[in-house]
Amino acid sequence: MSLDFGVYVHIPFCASKCDYCAFATWTDREHLVDAYLDALTTDIGRAVAAGMAPASTVFVGGGTPTLAPSAALADVIRSIPVQPGAEVTVECNPDDVTVDLLADYRAGGVNRVSLGVQSMSAHVLSALGRTHDIANVERSVAAINEVGMPSFNLDIIYGASGETVDDWRDTVSAALALRPPHVSAYGLTVEAGTPLASDPDRHPDDDDQADKYELVDDALVAAGLANYEVSNWARPGHESRHNFLYWRQQDYRGFGCAAHSHRSGRRWWNVRTPDRYIDLVAAGGDVEASSETLDADTRRFEGLQLLLRTRDGIPADSFSPETLAVLDGHLRPHDDDPHRVVLTRSGRLMANEISMRLT
Known part of the structure; x- marks a missing residue:
């Protein structure tokens, strides 16, 4: 782990x-x-x-x-x-x-x-x-x-x-x-x-x-x-x-007003204003305002979107063969792993659009 x-x-x-x-x-x-x-x-x-x-x-x-x-x-x-x-x-x-x-x-x-x-x-x-x-x-x-x-x-x-x-x-x-x-x-x-x-x-x-x-x-x-x-x-x-x-969707803890935290697919965020945060801490209360838990498919999709933006790249089979063909020039094989793809510079300019084509 x-x-x-x-x-x-x-x-x-x-x-x-x-x-x-x-x-x-x-x-x-x-x-x-x-x-x-x-x-x-x-x-x-x-x-x-x-x-x-x-x-x-x-x-x-x-x-x-x-x-x-x-x-x-x-x-x-x-x-x-x-x-x-x-x-x-x-x-x-x-x-x-x-x-x-x-x-x-x-x-x-x-x-x-x-x-x-x-x-x-x-x-x-x-x-x-x-x-x-x-x-x-x-x-x-x-x-x-x-x-x-x-x-x-x-x-x-x-x-x-x-x-x-x-x-x-x-x-x-x-x-x-x-x-x-x-x-x-x-x-x-x-x-x-x-x-x-x-x-x-x-x-x-x-x-x-x-x-x-x-x-x-x-x-x-x-x-x-x-x-x-x-x-x-x-x-x-x-x-x-x-x-x-x-x-890489690893765990983190946020402290302070409006700070976000994540653990194993659960995300939560604190009360928004510093006044409220101070009062709740002083009273020994819970500063969490709300939360969400991602299902496995949503978490996987978000993880691919994030990693696509990095030099780590993502598995090539995250795209259909037809999409890979259409995106030729915007994606290239990873230097260390031919089964992964990374964005070219022209791909980086279209990162958001390309991420929407993930399977």
Whole structure:
């Protein structure tokens, strides 16, 4: 039985809300930060007492984890039992990163950070509703190197309104100049209920995004970062182990408001607001809001959809022979297993459509 088990910790506080964000985050609850961190520690402690296994990966996301006091957040992370060699990641806003903050994280066991760069163009950041200072990205990476953080990721986004191909090329070039061991490059998506969704004139164009995907793939691969999932590239040994845990449908436990968990096909999620989460933990109540249990066929289908996006690929017989013929050029045999298929680059551009053709 696999020893892989993940822990996700949700920090729901933000200084401002990005136009494209549909996550459970709040810009008016910073007065709850201390109580929320205390609730996290209590909730984690109860799970440990109930027999929660040591984690092979930990991911602290949000929201903006760097808005929380770094030493206090490190204490929360330190309360999570981990396996030797566990990957422990914190998402960081470049505006908040300092040597002292990262030193606190390192003392708490953090060995990887993910910087929300999004773009290196001021007008594109404005179109995304982002407020960080571009110069702080370089300062953040310098701080990462100074404290000896073993790995880091740069998150970038393409397809914003007004972003030209040259803007995107400049962002990719500036990102590579920082010598990242991992880059996540996402096409901007329109989520219901966001300011972006209500403004069709700013919606991304599919052809524009395809051109920008090919540009970033060419540049990252030439720089030695291999594509290992549709939107992720890494140098050998720097792939996100936490993300692979999701893609392979392994078990994980989520702590904090709106955090999701999974165990053996059962998924559940916590109450959505930080206020409610704090109150329930203080009262010793159950923070679970709802759940679902996948039947075997649904779980298998979702598993194939997820793995299809990765370098692992899926069994070739997951497609009918007729479909394989139609998809020639979008799928290729796996390098190590001729009975499996993986997406080609043109296939990655059509990953969602191809996944709907699975048997």
